[in-house]
Amino acid sequence: MNTTAITKNWEVNDDAKALKAIRNKAINMAIWNRNTNRLTKEIDLLVNRGVELQSRGNVDSILNTITNTIGLKECGLIIQDIHKLLHIFKEISYTKNFLLLLTTVNTNMCRRFHTDGNDLRMLCTYSGPGTLWLTEDNVNRKVLNTGGDNERIVIDESKIQQAKTGSVLILKGTLYPQQGTSAVVHRSPTIEESSEKRLLLRIDTNEFPHF
Numbered sequence: 001m002n003t004t005a006i007t008k009n010w011e012v013n014d015d016a017k018a019l020k021a022i023r024n025k026a027i028n029m030a031i032w033n034r035n036t037n038r039l040t041k042e043i044d045l046l047v048n049r050g051v052e053l054q055s056r057g058n059v060d061s062i063l064n065t066i067t068n069t070i071g072l073k074e075c076g077l078i079i080q081d082i083h084k085l086l087h088i089f090k091e092i093s094y095t096k097n098f099l100l101l102l103t104t105v106n107t108n109m110c111r112r113f114h115t116d117g118n119d120l121r122m123l124c125t126y127s128g129p130g131t132l133w134l135t136e137d138n139v140n141r142k143v144l145n146t147g148g149d150n151e152r153i154v155i156d157e158s159k160i161q162q163a164k165t166g167s168v169l170i171l172k173g174t175l176y177p178q179q180g181t182s183a184v185v186h187r188s189p190t191i192e193e194s195s196e197k198r199l200l201l202r203i204d205t206n207e208f209p210h211f
Contacts, residue, residue: 009136009184010161019170020092022120028172028184029133036126036166042078043126046070046104047199053102056206059086062100070102078126082201085168089122089203092170097206105198106191113144113153115183116173120205123169128198130163133171133186144185153185162189 010029011021022030036043055065063083072079082102090096105128113134123131138159143152154160163169174183191198 007136009182010133016088016168019088019168022092022170022172025178025180028136028176028182029186030170031163032168033164034166034168036081039078039081039126039166042075043199045074046078046102047127047197050104051102051199052104053100055100056098058096059083059090059098062086062098066100066102085122085124085201086203088168089120089170089205093120093205095205095207099204099206101200101202103200103202105188105200106195109188111150111187111190113139113150113185113187115144115185116171117175118173118204119175119177121171121173122201122203123163123171124167124201125163125165126199126201127165128191128196128200129189130165130167131169131186132189133161133163133169133184135159135161136182139185141182141185150187 007026009026010031011018011027012031012033014033016032018032019030021027051070053066053069055062063079066079066082070079086098089098125131134154138155140153140155171184171186172181176183
């Protein structure tokens, strides 16, 4: 293991301002921990429906798609929440167009710890277990980059981090243009064996940020 001091690569706070830390060169994971209990009824409704929604465009066009698909009357609170998150992400990413996915997940999705081939991504697990991620001092990047398995990528399994349900994450990917920044290493939680379901919101930038 490399014993060289490693700068903290994450920011976690109970304030949405924590997400702005993703602009810092050393930070590749920013997390806003929050309470989403007010959304529980609508979240359960969408999970039971098995919602699968994709949209591309600016904030207004995406909100129109969401409203027409899941219904303002039944899901007004969660639509307001997604609207707020889109505006936060727009401000932080300096972009105007996005790719959005709101989906019910019942598979393990990405089992292997990996980095994303994009610049910035926002995630929120409204229901079910949150994303697993690694602090920089817990990653063997040589193994990661040569196709190794999780057991060799992770230096200490007891130090694997997991986002809380309802928390909002912004992750840097491999295409983030600022030099000296490493993409965050993460993976989806295992849920197939327990028959759990997740309601996942994923928002990607659809253009490069402007610095």
